[in-house]
Amino acid sequence: MKRRGMSVIAVLAVVASAFASTAGAGSTTAAKTQAVSCKGTLKIGFTAPFTGGAGFLGNEQLSWAKYAVKTLAPKYGLKIKLITGDTPVEQGPAIAQTIAQKFIADKTVVAVLGPSTSGNVAASSQAFFDAGLAHISPSATRTSLTKGSPKAATPAFFRVVPGDYIQGPSDANFMIKKGAKNVVLFDFQEPYSQGLSDSTQLVLKAKGVATTRLSVANTVTDFSSFVTKVPSGADFVFFPTQKPGDAQNIAQQLLEQGKKAKVFGGDGSNDSSQFKVPGSFVSNFAPDISGIAYNKAVIAGWKKDNPGKALGSFGPPAYLATQVALNAIKKACDLGKGQIKNRRDVVRNVKKIIVKDSILGGRFRFSTKSNDPLNAQFYIFEIQKDGTYKLVS
Structure with a gap:
């Protein structure tokens, strides 16, 4: 009987050890419940293709995200560090899952920019949601990410550009005209x-x-x-x-x-x-932002930081996505009295963000019906x- 009792205790110890190791090794449960101080350096992950055939896209987006962090974070009293994860489109969605776990495991990562591509959003959104991480894409347009049933992304996913449900009909009607x-x-x-x-x-x-x-x-x-x-x-x-x-x-x-x-x-x-x-x-999904008068100073500042680089259409939405993330982080810090007690506090505030003079033109806010921008167009x-x-x- 004694030997049998010890066997049961041993089994329970193994089970307890398994749960402990799952919780400690970068699990979403552990990562989302640890409070972080807003006085220290907070991190925003950025997942996009920085190499491969779509590398131009990710690098343009990164240059604008960096500029947004540099110029906007100090205004909100935040110390922000961008960390990146490369997802070449040729490698498929598996790489996005790996990078998601890397971001999740770092408790100072309080929000994510991207993924930039729809397939990578679909592949990693559940992991981000389980970890309580808001992920805001500047370019993923697949309709089913935010609409339909079942959705390919979770309620923690947001995008600052319109979906293919607008782009497809717009392109088709133009060809018909x-x-x-x-x-x-x-x-x-x-x-x-x-x-x-x-x-x-x-x-x-x-x-x-x-x-x-x-x-x-x-x-x-x-x-x-x-x-x-x-x-x-x-x-x-x-x-x-x-x-x-x-x-x-x-x-x-x-x-x-x-x-x-x-x-x-x-x-x-x-x-x-x-x-x-x-x-x-x-x-x-973006116009030529140089035609918007109030963008003059922002464009000049970005060009100074990126000499010789041409003004493209993928970068400005990344600036806006970063701006939304920073505002949501600031709100979470204020509500937590100097702490982000739970990453979900950032998620809860993303949809509340309104940008009066968006870099893409006009007033930006999210739709009440989906995590898409209101009244966006292609x-x-x-x-x-x-x-x-x-x-x-």
Whole structure:
């Protein structure tokens, strides 16, 4: 009996040890319940592609996030350090899960910027939610992240740009206004392009436009064999890539094969340094912010910190996302009387944030119906002969 009793005690000890190790080794439960002082340095994680085909996107976003932290955090009495996690689009969603756990394990990380891409949001949102971490994306547009049932993201996810439920119909209606009768739509076997092509194709079909769908692996860079499948009478090739160089390649290959179809890229291809075939189109969630008078000083300051860098469309939303995160952290600190007692205190305050003069223009606030911006819209640009982007809708 004694030996049997000791066996039971031993089993209980093993079970207790297992729970203890789970709670201590960077678990979400431990990470979300430890209070942190707002007088010390707080961290904001930033997960985006900094290398690979979409590296331009993440680096542009990071430059604006850094500028926002540098100029805004002191105004709120905060000491903030940005830490980064690289998620090359070619590596798929697994890397996002790894980085999420890295951020979660650091109790001084009180908010996250990103993930920048929809697939990585879907892959990591549950982990962030379980840890009580708000994650605010400056560029993830997949509709199902915030709408539908079930949603692909959690209530801890927010975005400062509109979703594909706005972009797809906007792009489709623009092509229809341009007289489109036949459109070829690509997807790259990942959530961003599939969702955007789905929402665009739905409107095109409803308006009587003939459509063809081509699905291509995300690693393909030579599209010549797919161009042969584009009908000679096609008006547009809808190409929602996250790698602008690929949009450039297919536009050139269409010309080489004598196809008249114009390439129409989504927001992921909006980079005038890589995608510049005249007559092509791109849509984006941000306007040219240089046309907004009150942005003059912000733009000048960013350019001083980033000499030689061109003003793009992906960076300003990252500035806004950082601004929202900083405000939510400040509110949590005030309510906690100098402490963030629980990371969820930041989550609770994100949706309350209002930015009077948003860098993207006008007053920013979140919708009451979803964690999307209220009354946001997409903008369409046509590439000119000199490679510049001209706003056309």
